[in-house]
Amino acid sequence: MKPPLHIATPWPRSPEAPAVLSIERLSKRFETNGAGSVSVLRDISFTARRGEMICILGRSGCGKSTLLNILAGFIAPSSGTVRLNGQPVSRPGPDRCVVFQDDALFPWLTVRENIAFGLKKRPMDRARKKSEVERFLSLVGLTDFGDYFPHEISGGMKQRVSIARVLILQPEVLLMDEPFAALDAQTREEMQNLLLTLWEKFKHTILFVTHDVGEAVLMADRILLFEKDPGGIREDIKIDLPRPREKDERRFFACYRKTMSIINRL
Template sequence: MSAAADLREKIVARDLTLTYPHTATHPAHTVLRHFDLSVREGEFLSLLGPSGCGKSTFLNVLAGLVPPSSGEIRVSGEPVSAARRKLGFVFQGYALFPWRTVRKNVEAGLEIRGVKRAQRRSEAERFLQLVGLLDFADHYPHQLSGGMRQRVAIARALAYGPEILLMDEPFGALDAQTRESLQQELLGIWEHSAKTVVFVTHSIDEAIFLSDRVAVLGRGPGRVKEIIEIDLPRPRNAALRHAPEFVALRQRAWESLRVELDAPRAQEHASFGVLREATGAQHV
């Protein structure tokens, strides 16, 4: 755990279940079931799991975008509905306004909150400086690279002043080199801002490199299968990825995930065996 994080619980999810009801075109579908998770004050926690395990869905419930079917989730002891201003969200797809300049995009949340123009500009420029984009303040999103656009999205989320940053695979669409560069930059920003971060990723390396703890989710309906403590020194740099301790953590996370990835195949093989017996099929 980082020095910035302490043992106080910032987010507590207890026995969350989310079931989408039956419709004319889709049967009822449970995405989360008996989902329990605590996130500590100031920590960087990653959610890691196979596709369809409910990682992004949990983030949407935490953000108050989707109500759970049962269970509860609290932020700083408050229900999510009362804590939305404490949350900032960074999506994979940037979600920038193409008609606004970089500066005006970063000001958007402050504008909604009614912050005066001079203060909006000052705050926007402060966070653009933090992500290294102040010189591009008057550019438009289409004039930036994918990595730069994602930095604008991070600056916008931070400028809003959240206590918690929710990040849904923010680097998933980027090339490997840009992705690793932004991981390093994100750690610097996080260490500077002392925010609590909940980060969704499919990448084992990314989860281990960034996090204090990694929550491995089981195949859907989503549940927390295992919490892995990432006891690696900070600050971190690219050389850490080759350290024996990093490799051991990567292997542990992979073993935990592999069980989930292998389960559908085993079930498929078992179903095929039953079908073969029922139809009298023979090996060829």
């Protein structure tokens, strides 16, 4: 792979931060009925440092969701390894939590119960669990909606619940699979700001899959540009814009244009 392209100047996250997630020569082939196999991901390697926000950008069908599913442990790679803090991972676990694009809340539980779900078997006393649930309810701005059921709230609110129920588990890495793609533009912007605020607060390592270039430039420390046939990283772009970023700033727009030109050159 080529060395990372640099856009603008210094990088806000320390380059010396320890590597949290290392992906080494990951490949995935899917068997097709009788007709051999399709290569979805080929030879992917990269490292995510602690507290880094990495956007995985690419058009649909380029294997970015497959990559996320492998990192989450939902499917096994055909070859290569995923390491979290040096330990190979093979199955799903609360150290790598996923925010899905589709509604993945439990419809028979209230918002509050959905957020409390992952805490159930944790060694923590009841009062502490309760206060944690309330804290995360308020962090995502849903204090007044704790007793609602998922079918009674809007798409944006559902994604807030999805974020709260995984943040409460204090995951090492947050994997987000186009979490805001199904929302309207205004709500999407709200959610992007909410996620950035929470990220500032908790300093999670975040892998954020998106097909929206503007979203990637707004959120990312680094953009991994995916291309298809077979899926792989074509460019590793560092976005050094200072935060908070504003979409109507000249610097933002310049950065967006440069990223676009890299994409179009491929």
